Amino acid sequence: MSETITQQALRALVDEWIGAGTKVAGPSYVKKDLCQYVPLTSSAELLLEGFIHPRNSVKDFFFPRHEKIYEYTLKGHEVELADMTPASTPQVIVAARPCDTAAVAILDAVFNWGEKDEFYTQRREAATIVALACVTHDSHCFCTSVGIGPDAEKGADVMLLPLDGGFEVRCLTEKGKTLFAGRTQPSDKTAVIPEGPKVKVSPEQVRAALEDYDNPLWKTATLRCLSCGACSFTCPTCHCFDIVDEGNAHGGCRAKNWDSCQLCMFTKHASGHNPRNVQGQRQRQRTQHKFRIYPDKFGEVLCTGCGNCARNCPVSLGILGTLVELCAEMPKTVGESK
Amino acid sequence: MIEEIRQTCRTLLEAGTVNVVIAYGQSNPDGPVHPIFVTKPDDVEKIVWNKQCFANLTTYLTRKEVKSLGKAAILVKGCDARSLVVLVQESQVERSDVHVIGLACEGVGEPELAGKCRVCEVHMPVGVDVTIGSTEAAAPEGQNRYALVDEFMKKSPEERMAFWKQEFERCVRCYACRGVCPLCYCNQCIVDKNRPVVIDTSATLKGNFAWNITRAFHLAGRCVSCGECTRVCPAGIDLRMLNASLAQSAEKHFNYRAGMDPETPPVIGTYNAEDKENFIR
C-alpha cells in the first residue's frame, strides 16, 4: 500500500501553494540547456522529469549568495544601524534531488554550531522540502559512495517517487504531512527506484589517504585547476562566506557573501602573505575539509556525491576524480570496497 | 593525426627540448576531455585530439604552478594561437620559451559545431612552430562575424537592458570566466582589490554589472573570441555578446582584430598622432 498523486494533481497543488503566498522553488529551464533551482511563478515552469541535477543547488534558498546582516546610515557624525530581519516567509522547495536535501541536513550542524545563524535557521524552519527520487544518473553522480542514494530520505519532509505517470508520496515529517494532507490517493502499488550509481570510492579510505598531508598528488593531479569558485558555489554542502562592508559616504550595509577556498584571496593575509599560495594547497584544503575535518567535528562527510563540482568545473576536475586518484595510491588493506 | 601529435610530443620530451607538454587528455573514453600536463615521454599515449577539445590551453602559460614545471610545449588550435599572439605582444610570454604545436582544426563541438567554429577563419593556426594535419575548411563567404551583435542591437535600449539584467542576475561571482580566460592574467584582479574595494564583491545586480562590464572593458581590443568564458559560466551567461560587441568596435574604429597578426601593434598599446579623437594631441 502507498499514497500517490498524479502529476496533474501535484502541479495543481504547487499552484495552490504559490497562490497562497508561499515561496516555491524547484528545478526549471531558465534558458536553453540551463536547468537551475529557481523561484517558480507557476507550476508550468517546474521540471519533474528529464533532468539529472540542476546546475546550482538548493542551498541557494537557505544560504543565499549575498545576504545583508545590517544596514548603516551616516548622519553627520552619527551612525545609525538597522538590523535586518531574517526572512521567515514560508517556502517550499519542490523536486529537490536527494543529494541536495541530504546536504541541507548536513549543513544544519554547522549553522547551529555554537552561535545559531539566525538567517539560515529561520529560513530552514520556514521551509518544507519535497524531494524527488532519481531514476537516472550520470557519470558524475556518486551518492551511493557517501551513504545516500537515489531515494535517500535524509533532510526531506516528503519524498516523491515516480510511479505510473504520477508519484508515490511518502510524507516523512509533520511538515510534510500537513503539506500533502488530503491530497493523495491510496494505491496498492509502490514505486521501485532503479539502483543508483555504482559505489566508486570509500570515505574511510579517503579519510586514511588524507593523513598523508604532503602527498605529491596535490601538485600533480590538480595542475589543471583554474582557481575559480564554480565547484564550491554550485556545491550543495560548501558553505564558506566572507563578511564585507559595502556602501558610500551616506550609508551602506554589512553583508555575508559566498566565498570559496579555491579563490586565491580566501586565505590572503593583510600582510600580503598567503598560507595557501598555490592551487594544490587549495584543492587539498577542500578535500580535507569535506572528508576529514568536517567528519571529525560533526560526524559525517561534507559531500553528498551530487557531482556538481565536476559538472560545473571548466576543466572537468571535480572532487570524485581526485578521491579516486588518492585512493588508487593506497595500500590494498585499507578498505576493499573500491 | 593523433599518432603524429603523440610522436611530436614524445620527440620533444625525449630530446629534452621541453619539460612539459600542455595537451588534451581524457580520464576515460566516455568522459570529458580536459587539459593534461605530460612530463614523461611514455605518457604521450594519454594525449587525445577530438571534437571535445574545447579548452584554450594558452591560459596555462601564465600560471605559476605550470611555469614551475619548466619549458613547455603546447597544443593550439587556430583560435588559441590568437591568444598566444596577444600574450606575446603584452610581454606575458616570451615566444622563444614555448614550443607551439599547431593543430589543423575543422571545429570542435558534437553533434553541433561550436558557434565560433562555424565562422572560423583560422582553421590552420598561424605563428606556430609546427603544424600537424591539414584541412581545407574555410570561413563561409561574405559572413558577418558580428551577426549576433547586429541582431541584438536591433532591440530597443530598454529591451537590451532587460536582457542583461536577466543574465547578470544569475552571476554567482565564481570567476570561472576569469580563470579560464588566457587574457585575464593579472596577478591581482581589480575585483580582488579590497583596500579600498573597487568593485563590489556582492553578487547583487549592482556588483554583477560592475564586475561583468569591467571585465569586458578590460578585454576590449584584446579578447580573441575563443569563447571559453561563455562555455564555462555555470550560470549560462551569454558573455560572448559583450566581448563580440567590443571586438566589433575595435575593428570598426581602429581596423584592428586582436591576435590575428603578431606584427600589428595592439590597439590598446599604440599611440597614433593621426587619431581622429582630439584629446590625444
Ligand code: SF4
Ligand atoms: S576544481 Fe574546477 S571549479 Fe573548482 S576551482 Fe578548480 S577549476 Fe574551478
Ligand code: SF4
Ligand atoms: S563536493 Fe562535489 S560531489 Fe560533493 S557535494 Fe560538493 S559538489 Fe557535490
Ligand code: SF4
Ligand atoms: S563565470 Fe559566469 S557566474 Fe561565474 S563570475 Fe563569470 S559571469 Fe559570473
Ligand code: SF4
Ligand atoms: S574574454 Fe572569453 S572569449 Fe575573450 S579571450 Fe577571454 S575567454 Fe576567450
